[in-house]
Amino acid sequence: MVSQCTRFAITEGFSREILINYEKEIQATPKGFSKYLINKEKGNKEYDKFISDNALYSIHPKANGYVWNSFSFITNLIIDISVNTIDTPISPILNELLVEAIEIRYLIRSQKKLEQYLTKISGVSLRTIHIVIKDMEVDEKYLSRLFSHPLIKNIALPISFKKSLTLDVIHKDMSQGISFYDPEEKSLINLHITPSYELVSESKEYHTYFNRKLYISSSCQVKNAPESTEEFADIRLIDCKELKTIVQSIAFQKYWRVTKDNCDVCSDCEFRNICVDRRIPKQREERWYHEKECNYNPYINKWKGETGYVSLQTTGIISSAKTFRIDSDNVAYLNRILWEEI
Numbered sequence: 001m002v003s004q005c006t007r008f009a010i011t012e013g014f015s016r017e018i019l020i021n022y023e024k025e026i027q028a029t030p031k032g033f034s035k036y037l038i039n040k041e042k043g044n045k046e047y048d049k050f051i052s053d054n055a056l057y058s059i060h061p062k063a064n065g066y067v068w069n070s071f072s073f074i075t076n077l078i079i080d081i082s083v084n085t086i087d088t089p090i091s092p093i094l095n096e097l098l099v100e101a102i103e104i105r106y107l108i109r110s111q112k113k114l115e116q117y118l119t120k121i122s123g124v125s126l127r128t129i130h131i132v133i134k135d136m137e138v139d140e141k142y143l144s145r146l147f148s149h150p151l152i153k154n155i156a157l158p159i160s161f162k163k164s165l166t167l168d169v170i171h172k173d174m175s176q177g178i179s180f181y182d183p184e185e186k187s188l189i190n191l192h193i194t195p196s197y198e199l200v201s202e203s204k205e206y207h208t209y210f211n212r213k214l215y216i217s218s219s220c221q222v223k224n225a226p227e228s229t230e231e232f233a234d235i236r237l238i239d240c241k242e243l244k245t246i247v248q249s250i251a252f253q254k255y256w257r258v259t260k261d262n263c264d265v266c267s268d269c270e271f272r273n274i275c276v277d278r279r280i281p282k283q284r285e286e287r288w289y290h291e292k293e294c295n296y297n298p299y300i301n302k303w304k305g306e307t308g309y310v311s312l313q314t315t316g317i318i319s320s321a322k323t324f325r326i327d328s329d330n331v332a333y334l335n336r337i338l339w340e341e342i
């Protein structure tokens with residue numbers, strides 16, 4: 001990222017840049033545009049019109065009005081509610097760790113038990129409750145009742161429920177909070193591309209997915225995130241103070257400060273300040289890499305499924321435990337075919 005002010009930021013990738021306009025959207029710009037803008041150059045009519053159309057006058061190379069921070073020890077708690085975890089005293093945890101948002105993955109088939117569980121939730125800093133229903137039939141009336149809880153902002157349901165629900169009968173504000181997910185989706189790569197000011201700031205210092213996250217599994221294991229392999233304790237055997245000690249440990253926070261700038265491939269990607277990536281990073285000396293390829297190839301600016309997309313391997317990018325290499329000739333050749341010889 002070359003600069004940031006309150007309205008927009010620009011992130012340079014391998015062969016193009018993106019303008020992240022916090023008030024509008026994300027737009028791709030050619031490589032060199034940010035330099036032109038920062039140096040206040042003149043003479044390129046296309047760039048000048050773009051600057052004028054988007055009112056990009058307040059940019060300053062050193063402008064950086066917001067450094068991400070949070071008073072929460074854990075901003076996001078994810079808990080699987082199973083027969084093992086439903087009796088875990090949740091409010092003391094929320095208060096001890098000053099949790100901002102909780103995601104309840106509800107695995108039990110009792111509607112009543114979920115409502116009872118929600119009455120037990122309170123946290124001084126809690127702002128949002130997100131519910132994921134795994135395997136329980138629900139109807140519009142029940143969903144409306146859940147939404148009467150002031151902190152419930154979103155309820156995610158299996159995609160198979162979509163046909164049987166008539167969301168029109170639910171209040172508009174509530175129906176907008178309902179989303180559907182595919183339970184068969186197993187990919188660890190889950191990207192959210194959002195032009196969020198907070199996300200951009202967090203991405204400069206932290207991993208936007210693993211940072212300040214805590215997961216309690218259906219079998220009561222304490223982990224950083226559902227994708228993590230390391231288990232730190234059984235929640236039934238520790239109290240809140242011990243849990244706080246765990247989340248403050250170096251081992252628990254292993255991935256929190258792994259930024260995309262420190263990850264091979266991602267550091268060449270123009271989306272690196274606005275993407276939330278669930279893959280576990282692997283360390284190679286001072287750098288990090290991923291074992292699975294992302295759905296986006298930043299060397300040719302193509303998403304999987306788009307015409308012309310090829311994998312990183314085919315592009316000539318080797319990112320492994322041993323090495324990181326870019327076959328520049330092959331990358332240039334592919335880009336010529338894709339973008340110049342139309």
Ligand code: SF4
Binds near residue numbers: 266267277
């Ligand atoms: S390569 Fe994929 S995971 Fe990495 S920054 Fe780009 S979009 Fe995000």
